[in-house]
Amino acid sequence: MPVNPSENAAAELLAAIVGLVSNWTAAVTHGSIAAEVGVDIAEGDVRALYLIGTHGADTSTGVRPAELADELRLSRPTMSKALARLTVAGLVEKSQSATDARSITLSLTREGEAAYARLVEAGVRIVEEATAQLTPAEIRTVTGVATRLLRPETHG
Numbered sequence: 001m002p003v004n005p006s007e008n009a010a011a012e013l014l015a016a017i018v019g020l021v022s023n024w025t026a027a028v029t030h031g032s033i034a035a036e037v038g039v040d041i042a043e044g045d046v047r048a049l050y051l052i053g054t055h056g057a058d059t060s061t062g063v064r065p066a067e068l069a070d071e072l073r074l075s076r077p078t079m080s081k082a083l084a085r086l087t088v089a090g091l092v093e094k095s096q097s098a099t100d101a102r103s104i105t106l107s108l109t110r111e112g113e114a115a116y117a118r119l120v121e122a123g124v125r126i127v128e129e130a131t132a133q134l135t136p137a138e139i140r141t142v143t144g145v146a147t148r149l150l151r152p153e154t155h156g
Helices: 009-025 027-036 043-058 065-072 076-088 110-130 136-149
Strands: 092-096 104-108
Touching: 009 027, 027 043, 027 110, 043 065, 043 076, 043 104, 043 110, 065 076, 065 104, 076 092, 104 110
Parallel strands: none
Antiparallel strands: 092 104
16 A cells, blocks of 8 residues: 555655655756856766765775776766766876776866866755755754665665
8 A cells, every 4th residue: 555655754754865866866957067067078977077076085096987887876888988078078087096006096187176176066055055944953953864864775
């Protein structure tokens, strides 16, 4: 028997999460944000650029293409094509891995770092606008709940 979301708080939360994730992960959303901040790349490549930037902030060793493909849930050939486009655009560079001479790592060029920074700034601005009516305590609560909901995927 289907659950009526208005009668079940967990179902309401699920519907809200699905809507939020669908909106934020849509290539058209990424493309719109990228265009707004002057990052001229294919809308489908924005997430790759963003994640390479995120990994670059976490480590100075970059990220391997296979790891990026897994994180983005893309095939290796699709990932390779996106990386080729980002490299031609001057945003991403490949280098030999410092820990494994047989593999390469990806990192952002200076232009890529600037583009990544603009994407982050735009994202922060969007979140600030969306949460403008919330108090700092409410924002911390939402952040805490969202963080708790992030857990390793248990379903294939």
